[in-house]
Amino acid sequence: MRIKMAGIDYRKAPVQVRELFSMTASVVERALKNSREVKGMTGCVIISTCNRTEYWMSGEDESFDSLNPAALLAQEKGQSFEAYEPYFTVREGMEAVHYLMELSCGLRSQIFGDDQIITQVKHALDAAREQAAVDSVLETLFRTAVTGAKKVKTEVLLTNVDRSVAAAMTLLLQKEQILIQGKRCMVIGNGEIGRLAAAELVKAGGEVFMTLRQYKTREAIIPAGCRVIDYHARYEQLAQMDIVVSATVSPHYTLTKEKAEACLDGGEKVFVDLAIPRDMEPELSKLPGIKLYDMDSFSGLKYEGDVRQIAVADGILTKYELEYEQWYEFREYVPVVKEISKAAGEDTSARLRKELKRLGLTLEAREELERAIGRSASKVVAKLCYGLREELEPEAWKLCLDGLRRSAEHLE
Incomplete structure (x- = not known):
């Protein structure tokens, strides 16, 4: 294989x-x-x-x-x-x-x-x-x-x-004894994972904000219970947030240490990075009061x-x-079965050609009948070939088809 x-x-x-x-x-x-x-x-x-x-x-x-x-x-x-x-x-x-x-x-x-x-x-x-x-x-x-x-x-x-990544996020926060109820949460990313994460945070009692780029406003789907903030204002909003989740497919960081540091006040905050490649610069974890989790953090959860x-x-x-x-x-022998059945159909049509001429049919009707007989004979032979597969061991079936193929080559 x-x-x-x-x-x-x-x-x-x-x-x-x-x-x-x-x-x-x-x-x-x-x-x-x-x-x-x-x-x-x-x-x-x-x-x-x-x-x-x-x-x-x-x-x-x-x-x-x-x-x-x-x-x-x-x-x-x-x-x-x-x-x-x-x-x-x-x-x-x-x-x-x-x-x-x-x-x-x-x-x-x-x-x-x-x-x-x-x-x-x-x-x-x-x-x-x-x-x-x-x-x-x-x-x-x-x-x-x-x-x-x-x-x-x-x-x-x-x-x-629920075994989604978003559900695992809330389980991880629970395991780390991080409360969501009543907390201000910002979700960066409006894709499938971002929407699921936002919905989970709402369900857990969080006050959830989702970032959105202006050019996507009309086509975006916002989970129930979420409010929208401009993606470009995400840094300005950091100081007001308790939990920040990022889940985009961006090739660049959505949050960097340098820009975040200028906006933070040293208070305790939880950052959760659900993206690969990562959305959040790893050095963010070095900032005072910041707890940073990424996809590897889920390895500590026990799923059984x-x-x-x-x-x-x-x-x-x-x-x-x-x-x-x-x-x-079996697939390699499909052409073989087609070859055998086609030869059988053509041979059957040829053998009946003289008999069909005696029926007094028009040329068009006779040729159509001849083709129909050939197709029917071909289908019957193909069905017999496939049926043999149910009665024989695979190798014996293949040998049988090989023999039939060689015999079909000598049909006139």
């Missing part, structure tokens, strides 16, 4: 390493376009979230075997593969398939049972489609993984609480699922893994 993936995530890499390999949508688009030029690679999908960046690829011949997805990912990000090799995890074949199945339903997430990862996997596939970078191998794999994840989410309660429910989820995913493995092994 010629499938490989390389990933860099929270298990091996700290936030300062993960952010070096994080990809914006435009960078993903460029990388997918570049993948089409890599000799031996027929498909590519890239997953980039706040806790992981993964480069998935597939191929059809031996030239694929020497390709290293970790090296290709490092190349796309302009980083030294050798310097960061220890942080990568590389998987191939069914190990990679098994991993994607578990990842898609949140079993591999830093926040166990993560509710957002299934959407992120789907979006990764959509992006690859848009750039014509995905082949049938990865298309089918990712679709199967998403379908399996939906099945798990529908039938299995992995956890009995019910062992029995996880076993049920694994059983569901195993079914989808086997389904994909069978599809992968």
Whole structure:
């Protein structure tokens, strides 16, 4: 099975390493376009979230075997593969398939049972489609993984609480004994994570303000209970805030030590950075009264699922893994079945041609009937070939098809 993936995530890499390999949508688009030029690679999908960046690829011949997805990912990000090799995890074949199945339903997430990862996997596939970078191998794999994840989410309660990053933020603050009730909170960023974070803070009783750039005012969605402040006034508002959360996809810091220091009064404040790459300059933690948390802070939270429910989820995913493995092994013989059935249809039509002439039909009607007979015979033979697959072991089935193909070559 010629499938490989390389990933860099929270298990091996700290936030300062993960952010070096994080990809914006435009960078993903460029990388997918570049993948089409890599000799031996027929498909590519890239997953980039706040806790992981993964480069998935597939191929059809031996030239694929020497390709290293970790090296290709490092190349796309302009980083030294050798310097960061220890942080990568590389998987191939069914190990990679098994991993994607578990990842898609949140079993591999830093926040166990993560509710957002299934959407992120789907979006990764959509992006690859848009750039014509995905082949049938990865298309089918990712679709199967998403379908399996939906099945798990529908039938299995992995956890009995919200497992979004935003919910984890409030759990982290609770663990650190930081009260939200009655506190003034500013959320920088109006994307999905920012909106979820704002909603969680409102739910916890905070007085929440969300920054918004003026040119996005009309298209923005503001969570209920939030008030809007101008993004460019964020520094002016710092001194009045108790909790500041940032969750953008900006390649630059939304808060820097130098500018923040000029606006702060030394009072105690909590800064939470939910972005990768980081939104808040790490040196902010050196300012008096500032407590700074980032995505690595969540590693101290304990997320556990019910062992029995996880076993049920694994059983569901195993079914989808086997389904994909069978599809992968079978797909190379689809052209063979088509070849056999086409030859059978053409031979049947040819054998009946004389008989059809005796029916006294018009030429047009006779030719149409001949084509219909050929199509019907072709479908019957194809159905018989596929039916054999249910009765024979895979290798015996392949041998049988090979024999039928050779026989079909001698039909007249």
